[in-house]
Structures are given as structure tokens and as C-alpha cells.
Amino acid sequence: MKKQILLVHGRASKPSKHDLATLWIEALHHGLQRDHGHDACRLLDQAELQMVYYADLTSELLGEPIETADCRRKTLEHLKQFGTHEFNNSNYRDLPGLNFYKDELASAAAAIGSLFGIADNIVAKAAPDVAEYWSGHSPYAHALRGRMKQALEQALQDQTEVLVIGHSLGAVITYDVLYQLTHDQDDKPVNNVDFISLGSPLGSNFIRNQLNGNHLRGAARYPHNIRRWTNIAGIDDYICYDDTLADDFRPMINLGLVEDIQDITGIYNLSVRKGRSNPHSSLGYLIHPDTISTVHKWLTD
Numbered sequence: 602m603k604k605q606i607l608l609v610h611g612r613a614s615k616p617s618k619h620d621l622a623t624l625w626i627e628a629l630h631h632g633l634q635r636d637h638g639h640d641a642c643r644l645l646d647q648a649e650l651q652m653v654y655y656a657d658l659t660s661e662l663l664g665e666p667i668e669t670a671d672c673r674r675k676t677l678e679h680l681k682q683f684g685t686h687e688f689n690n691s692n693y694r695d696l697p698g699l700n701f702y703k704d705e706l707a708s709a710a711a712a713i714g715s716l717f718g719i720a721d722n723i724v725a726k727a728a729p730d731v732a733e734y735w736s737g738h739s740p741y742a743h744a745l746r747g748r749m750k751q752a753l754e755q756a757l758q759d760q761t762e763v764l765v766i767g768h769s770l771g772a773v774i775t776y777d778v779l780y781q782l783t784h785d786q787d788d789k790p791v792n793n794v795d796f797i798s799l800g801s802p803l804g805s806n807f808i809r810n811q812l813n814g815n816h817l818r819g820a821a822r823y824p825h826n827i828r829r830w831t832n833i834a835g836i837d838d839y840i841c842y843d844d845t846l847a848d849d850f851r852p853m854i855n856l857g858l859v860e861d862i863q864d865i866t867g868i869y870n871l872s873v874r875k876g877r878s879n880p881h882s883s884l885g886y887l888i889h890p891d892t893i894s895t896v897h898k899w900l901t902d
Contacts, residue, residue, distance in 0.1 A: 604648040604900065605761040607752055611769030611800070611883060612730050614663065615656035620670035622652035624677055628884050631677075632893035636685050644900040649761070653752045653771075655745045659730050662741055673884060676874050680888045683871055688889055693836065693869040698877030731770060735811045749778040753794070764795045764899050766892075768883040769840055772798035773808065779824035780813040795899055796830045799886040803832075803850075804843030823853045830862045831895045835870040837880040865891045 608625050615621050633641040660667055683692065693699075734742045756763045767775040775796065802808045809815060814822045834844035847854075847862040854862060872878070872885030879885065886892055 603759065603761045605756045605759070605763050606648055606650045606896075607653050607749075607756065607763065607765045608650065609653045609749065609765060609767040609771030609775055610656065611771050612659065612728065614660050614665045614668050615654075616668045616670040616673060618652055618654040618656075621654065621656070621673075622650070624670065624673055624884060625652065625887055626650055628677055628680070628887040629893070629896060631681055632888045632890070633897060636890055636893050637897050641897050641900065645896075648900065651752060651756075653749050655748055655774075658741060658744055662730055662733060672874060676872050676879070676882060677884050677888070679873050680871060680885060685890050688869045688871055690869060692871060693878075696871065696873055696878040698873075699837075734770070734773075745774055746778050746781065749774050750781065753778060753782060757794075762793055762795075764797065764896070766797045766799065766887070766896075767801070768799045768886060769801065769881065772801035772803060773812070776803060776824065777813045779826050783823075783825045784814065784821070793828050794826050796827050797892065797895055798830070798832045798846070799883065799892065800835060800838050800841050800881050801832060801846070802840050804841060804846055806843075809849065819852075820856050820858060823850070823856070823858055825858050827853075827859045829860050831865065832862065833865045833868060833886060833889070833892055833895070835868045835880050835886065837878075838870065840881050865895075 608622065610621060610625075616624075630642055630645060633645055657667065659665075730741070733739050734745065736742070753763070753765075765775050767773075775798075779794065779796075803812075814824075830846070830850075832844075832846040834841040838844075843849075844866045845864045847864050850859075850862055853859045868886075868889055868891055870880045870882055870885035870889065872880070872882030874882060
């Protein structure tokens with residue numbers, strides 16, 4: 602059966618759809634070549650890859666321009682220098698600006714995840730796009746989910762096996778749409794969707810209380826259309842400060858709604874952006890050997 606990979610980016614401004622998709626696919630391609638050789642790259646080339654892009658809507662909401670790709674290109678080139686076994690503590694601790702970024706990212710996570718019980722108006726100020734996503738019947742949230750829903754429905758209509766890779770808020774949007782496709786009366790449930798969440802905040806109680814179905818119990822609370830879910834979380838990535846999901850979503854396994862939920866935690870994201878360590882970087886997650894191993898397993902399944 603034909604295979605299709607949907608790539609779902611996170612919050613805030615991003616480069617153009619073409620530039621961002623090029624970087625993400627290049628990161629996966631490089632990692633597969635590095636760890637599994639030419640045959641693995643050939644399998645990726647045979648799959649259809651699509652970026653589910655919404656950064657244009659975010660830029661409009663925030664009043665910010667679409668970014669250039671130059672900075673992220675430098676990040677990717679930096680990541681390419683590391684071999685399979687070099688994503689380790691020693692190389693991570695040598696990254697520039699590590700302590701600075703830990704402070705910055707902790708502040709962002711506190712706002713997004715309400716780690717310290719801060720007020721909604723502070724969340725809105727620090728991450729207005731996230732606040733807008735959860736502001737009830739938001740046209741922004743509706744548009745984001747609409748793009749994801751359209752991509753998933755088209756993939757399943759094409760009789761393809763689907764892998765969704767969602768980073769940060771992209772993992773949240775993916776979960777919400779999978780739930781919607783399961784439970785909305787005018788939608789048909791989809792099957793055989795594998796899910797990789799990268800740097801996901803779904804372990805946070807605050808985040809889970811915003812999800813579709815959060816007020817329900819039993820099977821009605823969860824999507825029914827995930828086959829296997831792999832969650833990957835990095836050291837010092839405070840966006841996924843609660844870095845395990847198998848415990849939080851254990852009822853999905855108990856109810857037979859998913860084959861398995863696997864947590865891969867404590868990875869070293871070796872990204873450097875603007876001269877400082879960035880442990881939440883999507884490119885650092887994508888090129889990491891654990892992500893590459895998970896993608897390779899799906900490609901060869």
C-alpha cells in the first residue's frame with residue numbers, strides 16, 4: 602500500500618511552506634541516509650510527504666512577517682555534522698548559550714502550559730496564537746483544524762498508510778483532528794494512522810483539559826484512529842516538561858483504542874539557533890536517531 606507522511610509544524614512564525622517543508626524533509630532524508638543507508642532514503646522518496654502548513658494564518662494573527670529560512674538552514678547544517686552516536690550529553694553540554702536558552706524556554710513553557718498557575722491574560726500575552734487556538738469558537742482554531750482535517754481525509758481517501766509527525770502545537774492539532782474525525786457525526790472514522798509527537802505539551806494537565814473530548818469519560822473521551830503513537834521528548838525542552846504520555850493516555854490502551862503508546866524521553870536535541878542552544882527545535886527532533894529509527898520502522902513495516 603502507498604505510504605504518506607503528514608508533517609505538522611508548531612506555533613509562532615515560520616518560513617514559507619516550501620522552505621519549511623524542504624528543511625523538514627531534508628532533515629529526515631539526511632537522518633535516514635546516516636543511520637540506515639541508501640535503501641531507507643529510497644523508501645522515503647517513494648512515500649508522499651506533505652506539510653500541513655498554517656504559519657501564514659499565525660503570521661496574520663500576530664501581525665508578523667513570514668520568516669526567511671536562512672537561520673533554520675544554518676541550524677540544519679550544524680545538525681548534519683553529528684553522527685548517529687554523537688547525539689549525547691557531552692556534545693549537548695558543549696552547545697553555546699545552553700543556560701540562557703533554558704531560562705527562555707522555561708518562561709515560554711510556563712506561559713503556554715500554565716506551569717505555575719498564571720493567569721490567562723499572561724498566557725495570552727506570551728503566546729497569543731496558543732491562547733487564540735483555545736479561545737472557544739475561534740476562526741483561527743477552526744482554520745488550523747480545517748487544514749489538518751482536509752489533509753488527513755484526502756490521505757485516507759487515497760487508500761494510503763498514513764504517518765503524522767506533529768511538533769509542539771502541531772501534535773495538539775493532530776490529536777484534536779483525529780478526535781474530530783472519530784466522533785463527529787458527519788465524519789467517517791479513519792484507521793491506520795501512526796502518530797509521532799515531538800516536543801509535545803500533551804502531558805500537561807492544562808493542555809489536556811483543553812482538548813476535544815476532555816469533558817467526557819471512557820472511549821468517548823479519546824480518538825479511535827491511532828494505530829501506534831510514539832512520543833519523543835528532549836532534555837531541557839520545557840514545552841514538554843511532563844515528557845511521558847503513555848501514563849496520561851493509558852485508558853486508550855486499556856480500551857483497545859491504540860496498539861501502543863511509546864515514550865522516548867531524555868534525547869539530546871543538538872540544535873543551535875541564533876548562536877544559542879534550542880532544545881525545542883523541530884529540526885533537532887526530526888534528525889535525531891530516535892525519530893529516524895521510528896520513521897524507518899514505519900517505512901519498512
